[in-house]
Amino acid sequence: MISEIENNLVNELKLSPIQSKIFLLITIHGKMTPQKISENLKIEESLAKQTCTELIGLGAFIDISESEFEAMHPRFTVVNMYRRMCERENIEFKRNKLVDSIGVLLEKPYDDVRTK
Numbered sequence: 001m002i003s004e005i006e007n008n009l010v011n012e013l014k015l016s017p018i019q020s021k022i023f024l025l026i027t028i029h030g031k032m033t034p035q036k037i038s039e040n041l042k043i044e045e046s047l048a049k050q051t052c053t054e055l056i057g058l059g060a061f062i063d064i065s066e067s068e069f070e071a072m073h074p075r076f077t078v079v080n081m082y083r084r085m086c087e088r089e090n091i092e093f094k095r096n097k098l099v100d101s102i103g104v105l106l107e108k109p110y111d112d113v114r115t116k
Helices: 002-013 017-029 034-041 045-057 074-089 097-114
Strands: 061-065 068-071
Touching: 002 017, 002 074, 002 097, 017 034, 017 045, 017 068, 017 097, 034 045, 045 061, 045 068, 074 097
Parallel strands: none
Antiparallel strands: 061 068
């Protein structure tokens, strides 16, 4: 299921594969530092930090401190990222059921990790 969501994030929202992986990691597991992201995904810490900064610009994350990143609620975030992608690509923004389903699928793991 995660790889399918990853592919949909790349295809529908035009995220890069690494942006997709980091977005899912933080959405599902909660706020993280670039160091923790790099350990989880076996990537350079500088790439993790750079990608998180890009995801802030895409409307996916908020930086809660200089060293920690957090995702916003996925139902809101995924639609927000889709709207921004439509603006960048000069595509008419309209309801996209696949995009909506990504937010719905991620809602439970997002809530679960934040309400322990």
